[in-house]
Amino acid sequence: MGKVAVAAIVSLWVIPISILLNHVVPHPYMDEIFHIPQAQQYCKGNFRSWDPMITTPPGLYYLSLAHVASLFPGMFYTKGASSVSDVCSIAILRSINGVLAIACSILVYEIIRHLRPALDDRKATFYSVVLALYPLHWFFTFLYYTDVASLTAVLAMYLACLRKNYWFSGLLGALAVAIRQTNIIWMLFVASSGIINITIDRQRDKADVDDPRASIRKNGQQAPEKRVIFGSNMRKRKIGGVVDASEHWTPTGSDSSKSCISGLVDEIVAVCLAILRAKKKFFVSFAPFIILLAAFVAFVRWNGSVVLGAKEAHAVSPHFAQIFYFGLFSALFMAPLSFSFGRAVTFFHSFWKNKPHGFFQAFLALIAGFISVHFFSIAHPYLLADNRHYPFYLWRKVINAHWSIKYLLVPLYVYSWLNICTRLGKFQRRIWVLGYFVATAAVLVPAPLIEFRYYTTPFFLLTLHSHDNDIMSWILMGSLYLALNVFTMMMFLYRPFHWDHEPGTQRFIW
Incomplete structure (x- = not known):
């Protein structure tokens, strides 16, 4: 067992599913219609070319050039840069995220081993594989998006810092910011x-x-x-x-x-x-x-502006409800750990033991939650208009189904966040927990669009530092991820639909 086993196991699904997806969806889809042509321009050596609809820096495109060069060594020198565009196909560009997903799983394993040196190697391997199945991370492994590269760069930066290689960590930080500026x-x-x-x-x-x-x-x-x-x-x-x-x-x-x-x-x-x-x-x-x-x-x-293109659609907004959405989202994706009977008993016992301070904290959190969902709950035009994304249905069928629902969800939001803080506070210093909360809020609150992809990095950091050892809960969590991955990929590949007002095939996506 170990990092070699982790890489081998992750490869077992990355390779065949990549082949399947490229066969069923051979053309760029969704944000790929911006990223793939831009990367192909870089392959041609047109580094001054830029699509004004792209919001993120070009870090992923430079990584893609390195990836292409590693697959076809000497291509830049023997036939000229123009020939490189012939090998910068959609499948090749998508494959960079497959490679990065494998590297990311190894980084997760190394971080777990560093944070928990006494943990059994087989458990560390299993935990790493389960996290590699995390649905948002897993799904975008097979498309040419920035998410997998962004997470990999952030975790590499963090691991280098844990090992006290601060200068190398800073260089990796530059790479992370070059991929996604919110990093x-x-x-x-x-x-x-x-x-x-x-x-x-x-x-x-x-x-x-x-x-x-x-x-x-x-x-x-x-x-x-x-x-x-x-x-x-x-x-x-x-x-x-x-x-x-x-x-x-x-x-x-x-x-x-x-x-x-x-x-x-x-x-x-x-x-x-x-x-x-x-x-x-x-x-x-x-x-x-x-x-x-x-x-x-x-x-x-x-x-x-922080973003490069489409600045009007990505203007900074005080979307304080977003931080509460993340809390419940994370709790649901850690449901076997967050909502188990034993966990609930421990949580409420700690509050009862520390009354009245615990109840006062919960009361303040509830007030903050109600204020956030009432005054700072934003429905972005993209959220309301694009029925290809699952958040569209979550907003219409759950949050906005009735005016009272968003208020009824506040206690769940608060429980989820208090659960996160108590779980982290059990093993991390208080100042670290505060820093985690501030960083998560700083990333999510300015974003006006409910986009579950933005939750990936804080979710990984939360899970890596939770130190939950109940193997049955991890098995259930892995089973949940596997079921969601099968469902979302089947919906993406085999349940296409069409819009009357726009040509082309549409597919369901996170």
């Missing part, structure tokens, strides 16, 4: 995680110096008493034990809402002080991130 938020999140890890390492080193038993441990001897300290990737870790404490640690009664707030403030202060005391070290370590951020700000100022 600048995840770049900032990754950099913040790196700063938090450095702060924790400094605190741990100081604790070892202050501990008279530090020399005993450094000499490889067992200290007579196990001591619990904070680790960089998990909430707590036992020194001198072979058990990963993150698998077993549960909140104690001292983790009340009041202590959580004071603990969060303490962590923020500790990080700020660490930065002030070692400004030069942090500046040198994270210089690529700083340069990238400055370049991005300059680009937005020059461009007048």
Whole structure:
């Protein structure tokens, strides 16, 4: 088992389904009608050509050129760049996402092994395969969209940061932003995680110096008493034990809402002080991130918008309801973990134990939810007009079926988000959880369109850091993903339909 097994298993569905899809849908579909001709222009060497309807940077097209060059080595040199356009076919361009999906599954495996070193290798392999089946990620593996490349670049950046290769992480961050500009938020999140890890390492080193038993441990001897300290990737870790404490640690009664707030403030202060005391070290370590951020700000100022094209249709909007949609969406796609009886009992018990603070938090969250869905729930024209997307039906048949539905869903939204925060807070530092929430909100709230593809990166980060070990829940989750994937692909391939007002075949898509 291991990353080779993960890659082999993912390849078992990537290759045959890619062949099937290219046979049934040989022409560009949906956003491919913009991306594929643009990539083919790059294949011809026309780097000044640009379709004004494309909103994302050209990172995927440059990756595609590298992909084509790897498949046909010497093509650029022996026959000239014009010949490359002959091999930049739709199938070849789509295949880049198949390759990236396999690479992404390996990155997921490596991140799981890094975050949870005590986890059994077979479980890490199984978890990686289940996440590779995540429906939004799985479906767009077979089309020429930016989603798979974007997720792969972000996870590669994050893994490099976890391994303390900050400069390499910054370079991968530049690649991620070149694929999708909203990845600048995840770049900032990754950099913040790196700063938090450095702060924790400094605190741990100081604790070892202050501990008279530090020399005993450094000499490889067992200290007579196990001591619990904070680790960089998990909430707590036992020194001198072979058990990963993150698998077993549960909140104690001292983790009340009041202590959580004071603990969060303490962590923020500790990080700020660490930065002030070692400004030069942090500046040198994270210089690529700083340069990238400055370049991005300059680009937005020059461009007048975050998006490159179709600026009117993608104007920034205060779509606060979007963050609540993500919470429920994630809970549903982790339903065996989120809505199990045991999970519900644990969740409500923690709130009952920490009353009245827990109830006050829930009350504030409910108020925020009602305000968001009432004043900041946006129905984008694309959402209302395009019946090829599943969100179109979700909006019409569920959210907008009756005026009361959107309010009745608020308790579910709040439960989902509180469940996310308690799950993450069980194993991650409070400042990390806050950073995750802020980054997710910064990516989703400005987006006026309900687009489930935007949820992929925060969903992966949530799942990777949840540390849920119930193998039966993971089996059920994998079965759910598999059933959804079969359904959506069958609908896409074999249930086409036509519009009266526009020629061509239409297909159902996420």
